[in-house]
Amino acid sequence: MGDVKIGLEIHGYLNMENKRKLFCNCKIDSNAKPNTNICPTCTSQPGSKPMLPNNDAVEKIISIGLMLGCKINNLLIFQRKHYSWPDLPSGYQRTMSGSFGMPVGLNGEFLGIGIEEIHLEEDPARWDPISGKVDYNRSGFPLVEIVTKPDFKSTSEVQTWLKTLLTTLSYIRAVDKTAGIKCDVNVSIAPNFIRTEVKNVNSISSILKAINFEVERQKKEKNNFQQTRAWDDSIGETLFMRSKESAQDYMFIPEPDLPVINIDPLLVKKIALMIPEKPSEKFMRYKKMGVDKTDAKTISSEIVLAELFEEVVKKINPVFASKWFRRDVIAAINNLGMDYDDLKVDVSNLVDWFELLQDKKASPVVLKELLPKLLKENLNIKQYIEEQGLESLSDMDELESFCKEAILAKKEAVLDFKSGNEKAINSIIGFVMAKTQGKADPNKVNSIIKKLIK
Amino acid sequence: MIKEKLAQIKSGKFTAERNIQEFLKKIKQEDKKINSFLYVAKKEALKQAKEIDKKIKEKKKVGKLAGLAIAVKSCISVCGMPITCASKTLENYKGTFDADVVRKIKAEDGIIIGLTNMDEFASGSSGETSAYGATQNPKALGRIPGGSSSGSAAAVAADFCDIALGTDTGGSIRNPASHCGIIGIKPSYGRVSRYGLVDLSMSLDQIGSLCKDVFGAALMIEVIAGKSEKDPTTYDEPIKNYSNLKSEKHFRIGISKDFEALCTDKRIYKLVMEKTAELIKKTASQIININLKHVKLAVQTYYPLVYVEFFSGTRKFDGRRFGKKIEETCGEEVLRRILGGKEISRAEYGGQYYRKALATKKEIAKDLEEAFKKVDIIISPVTPRLPHKIGEKISVEDMYAYDAFTIPANLAGICAGVVPAGEIDKTPVGLQVMAPAFKEDLLLSVLNEL
Ligand SMILES: [Zn+2]
Numbered sequence: 081m082g083d084v085k086i087g088l089e090i091h092g093y094l095n096m097e098n099k100r101k102l103f104c105n106c107k108i109d110s111n112a113k114p115n116t117n118i119c120p121t122c123t124s125q126p127g128s129k130p131m132l133p134n135n136d137a138v139e140k141i142i143s144i145g146l147m148l149g150c151k152i153n154n155l156l157i158f159q160r161k162h163y164s165w166p167d168l169p170s171g172y173q174r175t176m177s178g179s180f181g182m183p184v185g186l187n188g189e190f191l192g193i194g195i196e197e198i199h200l201e202e203d204p205a206r207w208d209p210i211s212g213k214v215d216y217n218r219s220g221f222p223l224v225e226i227v228t229k230p231d232f233k234s235t236s237e238v239q240t241w242l243k244t245l246l247t248t249l250s251y252i253r254a255v256d257k258t259a260g261i262k263c264d265v266n267v268s269i270a271p272n273f274i275r276t277e278v279k280n281v282n283s284i285s286s287i288l289k290a291i292n293f294e295v296e297r298q299k300k301e302k303n304n305f306q307q308t309r310a311w312d313d314s315i316g317e318t319l320f321m322r323s324k325e326s327a328q329d330y331m332f333i334p335e336p337d338l339p340v341i342n343i344d345p346l347l348v349k350k351i352a353l354m355i356p357e358k359p360s361e362k363f364m365r366y367k368k369m370g371v372d373k374t375d376a377k378t379i380s381s382e383i384v385l386a387e388l389f390e391e392v393v394k395k396i397n398p399v400f401a402s403k404w405f406r407r408d409v410i411a412a413i414n415n416l417g418m419d420y421d422d423l424k425v426d427v428s429n430l431v432d433w434f435e436l437l438q439d440k441k442a443s444p445v446v447l448k449e450l451l452p453k454l455l456k457e458n459l460n461i462k463q464y465i466e467e468q469g470l471e472s473l474s475d476m477d478e479l480e481s482f483c484k485e486a487i488l489a490k491k492e493a494v495l496d497f498k499s500g501n502e503k504a505i506n507s508i509i510g511f512v513m514a515k516t517q518g519k520a521d522p523n524k525v526n527s528i529i530k531k532l533i534k
Numbered sequence: 535m536i537k538e539k540l541a542q543i544k545s546g547k548f549t550a551e552r553n554i555q556e557f558l559k560k561i562k563q564e565d566k567k568i569n570s571f572l573y574v575a576k577k578e579a580l581k582q583a584k585e586i587d588k589k590i591k592e593k594k595k596v597g598k599l600a601g602l603a604i605a606v607k608s609c610i611s612v613c614g615m616p617i618t619c620a621s622k623t624l625e626n627y628k629g630t631f632d633a634d635v636v637r638k639i640k641a642e643d644g645i646i647i648g649l650t651n652m653d654e655f656a657s658g659s660s661g662e663t664s665a666y667g668a669t670q671n672p673k674a675l676g677r678i679p680g681g682s683s684s685g686s687a688a689a690v691a692a693d694f695c696d697i698a699l700g701t702d703t704g705g706s707i708r709n710p711a712s713h714c715g716i717i718g719i720k721p722s723y724g725r726v727s728r729y730g731l732v733d734l735s736m737s738l739d740q741i742g743s744l745c746k747d748v749f750g751a752a753l754m755i756e757v758i759a760g761k762s763e764k765d766p767t768t769y770d771e772p773i774k775n776y777s778n779l780k781s782e783k784h785f786r787i788g789i790s791k792d793f794e795a796l797c798t799d800k801r802i803y804k805l806v807m808e809k810t811a812e813l814i815k816k817t818a819s820q821i822i823n824i825n826l827k828h829v830k831l832a833v834q835t836y837y838p839l840v841y842v843e844f845f846s847g848t849r850k851f852d853g854r855r856f857g858k859k860i861e862e863t864c865g866e867e868v869l870r871r872i873l874g875g876k877e878i879s880r881a882e883y884g885g886q887y888y889r890k891a892l893a894t895k896k897e898i899a900k901d902l903e904e905a906f907k908k909v910d911i912i913i914s915p916v917t918p919r920l921p922h923k924i925g926e927k928i929s930v931e932d933m934y935a936y937d938a939f940t941i942p943a944n945l946a947g948i949c950a951g952v953v954p955a956g957e958i959d960k961t962p963v964g965l966q967v968m969a970p971a972f973k974e975d976l977l978l979s980v981l982n983e984l
Contacts, residue, residue, distance in 0.1 A: 171849025331879035336736035
């Protein structure tokens with residue numbers, strides 16, 4: 081790609097536990113009917129004032145800052161960024177960025193990429209240019225903005241980094257995944273590194289396309305100059321918006337309606353203690369336990385899975401557990417069409433499931449069949465197996481009599497097997513499994529039949 | 535007297551309905567001449583009055599303002615009433631919610647009798663910048679009543695209401711109180727919630743009271759004071775029973791030499807000092823000279839702050855939602871402030887004017903803080919000159935200099951109040967008392983002795 085410098089400004093919706101907007105108590109609900117979650121403050125009625133920023137948002141953004149290795153400021157200062165647009169009822173946006181602002185986090189580093197700053201801002205309303213209607217439900221949603229240094233050198237680096245960033249943020253449930261992210265991308269190339277900012281790139285694949293387009297454009301352009309461009313996804317090109325000289329003046333002023341907000345260092349310490357291990361750290365640790373690379377990667381990609389897995393391996397051998405965990409547990413969750421965050425399975429039941437499996441108390445067939453029920457209805461598996469009499473058939477005499485019955489019933493298969501068709505034994509085993517309702521251990525059945533036929 | 539009237543209403547000797555009826559009649563007869571109200575809430579007020587009288591008859595508990603007629607400045611939001619800020623911009627805008635202060639007044643059975651005239655968007659100190667015509671000074675006809683709470687002061691002086699709400703950013707309560715010969719209180723910044731107050735300068739604005747007696751003014755502060763989660767610049771300072779006025783003595787009174795120099799009309803300074811001498815005699819107090827180094831910078835510090843914050847606060851009046859586009863419908867002074875604010879907020883100046891003003895604001899606050907280590911209160915004139923004649927052209931500099939004595943209290947966030955000192959040329963002249971932040975109780979007891 082040549083000598084390139086790429087930086088990102090990533091905007092995401094904060095995932096709020098209390099579902100309240102940033103400066104008022106209105107509910108955050110993206111599916112509500114237009115203009116139902118509004119008040120004088122988020123519609124900026126004359127005389128309205130912002131409330132103190134939602135604590136939940138402040139704590140969330142501190143945890144993002146910590147996760148990305150930022151220094152957390154002990155003061156937060158909001159300011160007003162003025163511009164006129166139909167979606168902005170007050171004529172300014174409250175943000176921590178800009179000349180008077182004080183962001184939450186500074187000078188971080190995440191996987192080798194410098195983090196310039198992390199700050200909080202409010203979302204404007206939603207304006208439909210065709211109907212001219214404005215829906216204020218979204219006005220005042222808390223947004224996080226992560227600004228990187230121009231440290232990326234290739235699109236592949238950007239791609240891997242962004243994916244890992246999203247996984248990492250999902251670990252602290254900081255960003256609303258369903259709402260997606262928006263990016264502004266800045267690109268410059270050697271030898272002069274004249275920076276272009278590309279606005280509004282809304283998916284990872286578009287980001288990569290926009291970067292590639294910009295690099296080629298800048299190579300071709302003879303009189304390149306510092307400018308802002310917009311990404312047009314439909315034609316796959318960036319379009320000129322304005323030069324640096326004609327940049328919009330936002331006339332920043334500190335927000336006079338809000339006091340400077342003090343961040344208690346003890347709060348930061350408290351949040352730091354709750355910050356989970358990063359996905360990359362978990363991956364390395366799982367590998368050290370002897371877990372296969374693919375299993376480790378899959379399990380560490382989701383915090384819910386990782387947390388469940390870590391509970392399981394407190395009692396179960398990690399190598400054994402990881403195989404079953406990835407192939408069966410995760411597959412069962414996916415088949416159920418459940419969101420990981422909606423999983424409410426009691427970990428102790430899942431641990432029991434693994435124990436039954438490991439100690440061969442119940443057959444894998446029975447256990448696999450019960451897995452969806454366990455995950456969905458939080459089945460008390462031990463009790464259920466006992467009540468339903470689903471324990472493995474461990475009585476060798478009983479097993480042998482089932483096998484004898486099978487040999488009589490499957491005469492042809494016996495002959496086939498004897499004449500050298502090894503696979504023929506499967507239908508004899510299948511007969512036993514059906515008869516025992518899956519409670520027999522197929523391995524044991526296999527060896528008994530072989531012994532009996534010979 | 536408010537205290538006596540309240541007692542009569544509460545005992546049933548006088549009714550809230552009659553109180554309102556009498557005021558309505560007087561407004562109808564006389565306000566054409568004074569022009570103090572932009573909206574009279576006849577129906578709403580009478581309805582509320584009847585409800586209060588009913589409660590009293592049934593021996594139910596009534597609030598602290600039971601049956602009193604309260605006039606509200608037209609920049610404070612009252613649900614369903616025209617909140618015009620005396621501007622064509624908001625000609626057809628009606629309040630969509632009650633300001634915190636209005637909610638509190640209603641909860642204490644105060645009756646909103648109407649919305650008062652004012653300088654357009656509180657930008658002025660004469661009342662003449664209203665888009666609905668100037669207000670007359672009821673105590674000196676032909677002269678301005680002062681501003682920007684011109685209508686509120688005039689309504690009180692003309693006996694059109696019991697108590698009025700004003701707002702004070704650089705003297706907008708105290709200046710008209712002085713010119714109209716009544717009491718005006720500007721509480722400490724953060725004492726009263728601004729939720730529902732249309733912005734002039736958010737870091738300086740404060741809602742306060744105007745009344746003919748100290749008790750009424752104090753009672754209103756008692757009702758509207760307090761922290762609100764809807765205005766995070768309010769403080770959680772204890773509220774006292776301000777209306778329970780105690781007689782106090784032995785005040786240490788601060789006077790600055792600069793005050794005399796700032797007074798264009800020296801008769802005002804002389805009158806204020808005479809009134810101060812009476813207070814000293816009555817309360818066995820003493821004068822201590824203080825040095826307020828930065829106070830002469832007050833006016834030049836104040837305007838950049840007001841311009842910038844006003845520019846920002848008026849961005850919502852872009853014609854899309856609330857009324858008309860402000861730049862196309864406002865008067866000269868409002869436009870001057872918007873354009874001035876726009877100019878000094880430009881990125882190329884890097885916020886230097888605003889920052890510099892903020893820095894001087896701190897210095898002025900420090901001066902006053904230092905002074906209050908040596909004195910309990912500071913006494914000064916309210917305005918450097920008598921109110922001019924309505925329509926008389928005065929320069930922008932002279933207009934801005936009107937606020938030289940009142941602005942420091944806003945910049946420092948302290949509380950201040952005005953009482954009548956006497957008359958010059960048959961025109962009322964007030965005296966200003968400044969007290970430390972959140973010492974409204976001290977302020978009010980001094981005003982009570984004056
Ligand atoms: Zn709201």
